[in-house]
Amino acid sequence: MSGLRRKIDSSEEGVATTVGTIMALLIFLSILSLITQQYVPVWMEDNEAYHMDEVKGQFADLKGGIDTMVINEREDYPRYSSINLGTAGVPLFAGSSPGRLTFSPRWGENEDRGMSLKFTDAGGNFTYTATGNISYHAINREFEDQTLIYEHGSIILEQSDGEIMRAKPQISIDNISVDGESEYEVSITMIDLTGSSRDLAGTSRVGVTTQLNSINSNRYNNVENVSLNLTTAYPELWENYFNETDADPELNGNTIEIDLSNVNVVELELTTVSVEVEIAR
Numbered sequence: 049m050s051g052l053r054r055k056i057d058s059s060e061e062g063v064a065t066t067v068g069t070i071m072a073l074l075i076f077l078s079i080l081s082l083i084t085q086q087y088v089p090v091w092m093e094d095n096e097a098y099h100m101d102e103v104k105g106q107f108a109d110l111k112g113g114i115d116t117m118v119i120n121e122r123e124d125y126p127r128y129s130s131i132n133l134g135t136a137g138v139p140l141f142a143g144s145s146p147g148r149l150t151f152s153p154r155w156g157e158n159e160d161r162g163m164s165l166k167f168t169d170a171g172g173n174f175t176y177t178a179t180g181n182i183s184y185h186a187i188n189r190e191f192e193d194q195t196l197i198y199e200h201g202s203i204i205l206e207q208s209d210g211e212i213m214r215a216k217p218q219i220s221i222d223n224i225s226v227d228g229e230s231e232y233e234v235s236i237t238m239i240d241l242t243g244s245s246r247d248l249a250g251t252s253r254v255g256v257t258t259q260l261n262s263i264n265s266n267r268y269n270n271v272e273n274v275s276l277n278l279t280t281a282y283p284e285l286w287e288n289y290f291n292e293t294d295a296d297p298e299l300n301g302n303t304i305e306i307d308l309s310n311v312n313v314v315e316l317e318l319t320t321v322s323v324e325v326e327i328a329r
Contacts, residue, residue: 089190092135096145096191099135103147103184104214106131107196107203110182110256111215115201117260118237118321126259131184134251144251146187151246151256151327153180163200163238167274167316176320180241182256182327197282201239202289204282211285218319221306223294230311232294234274237319246327254329261322268316274308 106129113127135145162179181199188194195206201217218237225231242261248254276295280286283302290297290306298305 092145093190096135096186096188099132099145100186100188100191100194102132103186103196104205107184107198108215110258111198111201111203114239114258114260114323115218117258117323118239118263118319121260121263123260123262126257129256129258130253131256132253133184133249135186135188145189146249146251148185148187148247148249149254149256149327150183150185150248151180151241151243151325152183153242153245153325162240162279164277165236165238165275165318167268167271167313169268169271173273176238176318178238178240178320180325182241182325199280200278201237204285206282211282213285213289216289219293221290221293221295221308224314232308232311232313233315233317234308234313235317236276237321239321239323241323241325243325248327248329252329254327257326257328259324261324263319263321265317265319268318269314271313271316272309274313274316276306276308278304280304
């Protein structure tokens with residue numbers, strides 16, 4: 049009988065050890081589940097939000113560098129900027145969120161898409177064009193997917209609920225009419241981005257080199273038949289921008305048309321800029 053009692057006691061001790069191990073494992077799995085389902089998503093959302101703020105600052109630096117080169121007319125002086133493509137992950141639990149940076153010197157179905165300015169003065173008929181944009185798209189898992197675009201001197205932020213213009217271009221159309229006579233002053237800086245198209249994706253940091261190839265500034269008085277056309281992926285946003293000026297834009301598909309042929313443009317200040325863009329890891 050004593051030998052049988054010892055065997056029963058040993059079995060009860062083994063069961064207790066097994067139950068204790070299972071309970072400890074369940075507690076560990078519950079804590080792990082809490083971390084992965086609650087803590088990690090919040091951590092990743094914070095990381096992605098911080099990263100988007102960082103990229104917004106980097107795009108502002110990119111625009112500021114181009115504006116500085118234009119103001120100072122610094123040709124053959126390359127300026128380097130960096131864009132951080134990816135978001136930091138959560139160690140052991142979540143990897144980095146990737147992003148994509150794209151440079152398109154020509155975009156859309158036709159190569160003539162972009163900005164086009166036409167006018168007539170004593171010297172004849174003139175046509176100037178500018179195209180190209182730089183865009184960054186964040187592929188976020190928790191935070192809102194966002195896209196940043198630099199085009200025609202502006203910075204546009206796009207997300208699921210719409211777009212906003214974070215930085216405005218150097219374009220102004222002012223009605224200076226006196227006694228009912230339609231007179232306008234127009235100032236336009238047309239930034240043409242040139243170079244080889246590039247599309248890079250991942251989580252690393254990439255470099256964007258911009259260099260001013262040429263800049264020409266002219267002032268024209270009492271010009272005629274002035275028209276400005278802008279074909280863009282964000283027509284409503286640009287229409288709203290021109291509505292804030294004294295222009296009367298018309299929306300035709302993806303093209304904004306501004307016709308000043310029926311008014312007297314007493315002064316047209318035009319700056320045409322060519323900027324070469326190179327993107328590399």
